[in-house]
Amino acid sequence: MNNSVTNTVRLLGAGLRALLVLTLVTGVIYPLVVTGIAQGLFGNKANGSEIKADGKVVGSSLIGQSYNLPLKKGQETPDPDLKWFQGRPANGLGANSVNTRYKLILSGATNLSADSKVLIKQVGDAKAAVIKDNSVPGYTVKPADVPADAVTSSGSGLDPAISPEYAELQVHRVAAKNGLPVDRVEKLVKDHTTGRTLGFIGEPRVNVLELNIALKDLVAKK
């Protein structure tokens, strides 16, 4: 009996020492070396791909933002600022939060199912809003023109991109709100459309933040 207790203690001791040594290797040396290489070779990327406009950091090219008007009195959700290109809905962002004490950019999805009544309503409302917001005199958006990414929330709730179809759908509205010719804004979208990597990896997309920064320049030059 005593013998087996001693053996067990000895074995657990060996396990603990193994864990501590491997923690040193994989939990201290490994991340520090990778951080050193990352910071040395790809400093901007390792720090979040910050993007500047007029010399000021305005976010990350990888993280989506909202482009809303200031919250009015009595409003719970702010209205979108239709001068700017809008990103995807972010109904998941914070919705599944249990703790917002730190007010982090909590990432997450809605996790609503394909037959969820809540999701059906969200999609329907989003579609109606997209049609209403983007239909301007001389240009009417048909329900069939609205792409899926315009009315659904992403996985991270931080999707930085929209489909080229959704960007094109917003061109007339953005042009009208900013007093720009439609073809200039159309060209802007084309210039900021990224195709599939190597022609087949991923989906074509438009980075909303980069597009809006370019739009701001265009408006300033006008």
Added chain:
Amino acid sequence: MGPVLAGVLQLIALIGALALAYIPLGNYMAKVYSSRGHLRVEKWIYKAIGADPDTEMTWPAYLRGVLAFSAVSVLFLYLLQRLQGVLPGSLHFSAVNPAQSFNTAVSFVTNTNWQSYYGEQTMGHVVQTAGLAVQNFVSAAVGIAVAVALVRGFARSRTGELGNFWADLVRGTLRILVPGAAIAAVILVACGAIQNFSGIHEVGQFMGGSQQWNGGAVASQEAIKELGTNGGGYFNANSAHPFENPTPFTNLFEIFLILVIPFSLTRTFGVMVGSVKQGYAILATMFTIWLGFTALMMWTEFAHHGPALQAAGGAMEGKEVRFGVGGSSIFAVATTLTSTGAVDSFHSSFTGLGGGITMLSMMLGEITPGGTGSGLYGILIMAVIAVFIAGLMVGRTPEYLGKKIGGREMKLAACYILITPALVLVFTAASMALSTPPHSMLNSGAHGFSEVLYAFTSASNNNGSAFAGLNANTDWYNTMTGLAMLLGRFLPMVFVLALAGSLAEQKPVPVTAGTLRTEKPLFTGLLVGAILIITGLTYFPALALGPLAEGLAS
């Protein structure tokens, strides 16, 4: 080019990359676990552990090593979380509560990486990097070690010796996982994944005001999270978060990392048992099921049945624009057919049938190709069962790789395949029968049941992905999924190692005209059939209540 064709081309490119890695990586891993020499740093580590790496272990000794190391790991990780409030580098996060600390500790030690917490709100640098990420390495190394011990059981005869656990653990970590993860991490950073220690800080926004960012050692954790088929995300959104998975290329690269070791281990197996053709037969089985499931998933997601997805005009809920439906579908199958559980899109919002495929993938026991190591030992158990069935058909004593499959071997294999279904079904039934656990469901009806079924399938099979609508951070789910993970990881290992010991003691039987040729396509067909039928019969009633009911209704 349409999105369907692009998705298919991505799949083909992925297969090509895996094929290129198969022989070199498989051979290298065989060499790692067969070589007699030790690196200098390894000798130093063995000295620190106080273990002689050249001492051969019988199966009980090997198992004791596995259990001792894992028990200490659970305790260490538990304490690290409980003490977070007083540790430096904790970003002012407080200690994690006891039930959640237990759940998370078990989750990472068992290679499950089920997360009932929100990464960016709960865990500081020290716990993430020196606690969770460490288990990403060593739990994967433990899995491979047990698989290699089983392979040695087939390869050796008239001995009870299965190798040395400490040597296998250290070699797997140092020679395979650390170099692989380091290269992968640098590639991920080059594409935009973050790697810093800036903590929580404010960054300006386009419309004014600021956004709060949580910096950390993300790329280094992301790399081993995929390579070690772990799956625990730095952030709540896991691999959907742009800082973890910034581009379409990193998405495909992460899928490659998930699959490369499990597939290549069949080569290691073939080399170690002295017939690479035996490895190909197992590979063909894994590949057939994986490809079939991926094709089914792409079909159902592109078809986007389900009223909300029909209204939206595409299955983009919970998916990122840069990955699209194709990239998300390939990722979802890869992550659930292995023990990874990382997600680049949220399975709960997939079509009913798509969600069902992710569940069925886990229910197969995560053996095609399965987790690092656990996939190989799982499918070898199924191979034993398949030769037994074939033996019954022709009335011969079954044998596999020159070893007789007798009563003792069959009992061990049968126990192995009964454990996880029992855990999944009993825990799910208990959660539905009691009054409070169903309150955690986000969705109602069939989908709500699926959330609970998914949780216990994921925990018992050590996957870790979730129908994340379920609020699993309750005492019931933290404790019960914790138990499911523990039993689902270590009980099978007991039977695997016992089987390995029993096989290693046998003397080989010579191949005769009556021997079932297990390197032939006929056997691959038999094995695919056995896997699908056994799982199908076990889980069909539960699947019918959840994803099938949802999928057929739409």
